Structures are given as structure tokens and as C-alpha cells.
Amino acid sequence: MKLALYGLGSRATAYYLQELNKQYNLKKGGYSTCPLWLYNTNFNNINPLLPNTSKALDAIVKKDLQAIKAIQPHKVIVPNITLHETIDRIDTTTDFIHPLPLTLEKIKQHQVSKILLVGSLHSMQAAYLNSFFKKNSIAVVLPTDEEMELIDTARKAIYSYTETKKQVKAYQKILKNYAAKHIVVIACTELSILKPQGNRAIVDMADLQIHNAVQIVF
Structure with a gap:
């Protein structure tokens, strides 16, 4: 199976x-690394247009996806949860490892009808994720306004490699506190990078994508 990133x-x-690479190596052993094709776009053309959808963003993503399709991958993995809203609208033929159905499946395994959503400030408040969960009979709870601001500040710092130990500790404390009462869903890759480890009540969209990809190419 051809995997494209x-x-x-x-x-x-x-x-x-x-x-x-880590998860593939755990399965295959030795010096194994995950076989994939990497199409590395210039993110500077995309990031200033996010998080909102637009014709300009559509045009850039369409061009990139055409280049990826030329590789003829069986599956494509996208390391940006927010960008899936644009991809959902403009491409219905490419087989993406989409985080939302994977997340829904994981939530159902926990047998809960309510989650605590953590992501960028936009993702927590916008309709894209909230409407998906609502449509699938999953109620969404959000952190307090103060906590959402703290989480988003930590996200921006992680993106730019400028996070402090204090920021990471405060972010992880919020997740741990909510995970004692809720299933916490992380919908932002930067927040996935420094999430608390080993907590089964934390469902990470990035990890679900990665696990699914390894299962496919293994």
C-alpha cells in the first residue's frame, strides 16, 4: 500500500x-522505517489563510492534491486537523486517513455520549468539529474561556518551538483535570506533540491517524 504524507x-x-517511523519500527523491528511518499508544500502559502476557508486556500490545496495524486497513493495522511475542513469540500475522490471517523469510532469504544474538546481557539469554537459530533449524537463540552486562551497560547508556542515548561505544565494540567471526568479529544497536532502520556481518557486525533496509517502499510 502506498502512503503519502x-x-x-x-x-x-x-x-x-x-x-x-516509531510505530512502524515497533511492529517490524530492526532498522525499519515507515515507507511513504512525502509531498512537502510551502506552508507559508497556507498558514496565513488558516483557519478560515476561502477560494485562495482552495486553489492552493487543490494544486497540492493534484501533485500528490500523481504519486498514485492508496492513502493520504494530512498533519493538520483544521485543513480537513477545506479538503472535505474540494476533494471527494482521494482516500484520506480522516481523523473524524476514526475519532468517532474511538469515542464509541468508550461508550460515552459527551466529550471535552481541545484544539486551537478557532477549532474549539467553530462549527466544523462541533457539528460533526452533534450530528453523531456526541455532546461537546469546552474548557473555560480562560483555559481556552491558555491552551491556544501554548499551541502557538509549540508551533514556533518557543514553549516554556510553565506553559506545557499548565496545558497538561488542564487536560489531566478534565480527563478525570470526561473523554478528552485533542483536535490539534501541535497540542498532540506535548500532551500528557499514558492517559486512556485522552483521545488524540493525530495518534489515531498515525496508528491507522501504520496498520495500512504494515
């Missing part, structure tokens, strides 16, 4: 590559 933000893409 749509390279976007530097740290997010590096995280996906690292975890894909």
Missing part, C-alpha cells in the same frame, strides 16, 4: 514522520 507545518510534519 502531505507535508505542512514543520513541527507537525516532523511529529507525524517521527511517530510513523
Whole structure:
């Protein structure tokens, strides 16, 4: 199976590559690394247009996806949760490893009808994720306004490699506190990178994509 990775933000893409290689190596052993094709776009053309959808963003993503399709991959993995809203609208033929159905499946395994959503400030408040969960009978709870601001500040710092120990500790504390009462869903790759480890109540969209990709190519 041919797997293609749509390279976007530097740290997010590096995280996906690292975890894909790590999980593949755990299965195959030796010096194994995950076989894939990397299409690394210039994220500077995309990031200033996010998080909102637009014709300008559509045009850039369409061009990139055409280049990826030329590789003829069986599956494509996208290391940016927000960008899936644009991809959903403009491409219905490419087989993406989409985080939303994978997340829904995981939530159902926990047998809950309510989650705590964590992501960028936009993702937590916008309709894209909230409407998906509502449509599938999953109620969404959000952190407090103060906590959402803190989470988004941490996200921006992680993106630029400028996070402090204090920021990471505060971010992880919020997740741990909510995970004691809720299933916490992480919908932002930067927040996935420094999430608390080993907590089964935390469902990470990035990890679900990566695990699914390794299962496919293994």
C-alpha cells in the first residue's frame, strides 16, 4: 500500500514522520522505517489563510492534491486537523486517513455520549468539529474561556518551538483535570506533540491517524 504524507507545518510534519517511523519500527523491528511518499508544500502559502476557508486556500490545496495524486497513493495522511475542513469540500475522490471517523469510532469504544474538546481557539469554537459530533449524537463540552486562551497560547508556542515548561505544565494540567471526568479529544497536532502520556481518557486525533496509517502499510 502506498502512503503519502502531505507535508505542512514543520513541527507537525516532523511529529507525524517521527511517530510513523516509531510505530512502524515497533511492529517490524530492526532498522525499519515507515515507507511513504512525502509531498512537502510551502506552508507559508497556507498558514496565513488558516483557519478560515476561502477560494485562495482552495486553489492552493487543490494544486497540492493534484501533485500528490500523481504519486498514485492508496492513502493520504494530512498533519493538520483544521485543513480537513477545506479538503472535505474540494476533494471527494482521494482516500484520506480522516481523523473524524476514526475519532468517532474511538469515542464509541468508550461508550460515552459527551466529550471535552481541545484544539486551537478557532477549532474549539467553530462549527466544523462541533457539528460533526452533534450530528453523531456526541455532546461537546469546552474548557473555560480562560483555559481556552491558555491552551491556544501554548499551541502557538509549540508551533514556533518557543514553549516554556510553565506553559506545557499548565496545558497538561488542564487536560489531566478534565480527563478525570470526561473523554478528552485533542483536535490539534501541535497540542498532540506535548500532551500528557499514558492517559486512556485522552483521545488524540493525530495518534489515531498515525496508528491507522501504520496498520495500512504494515
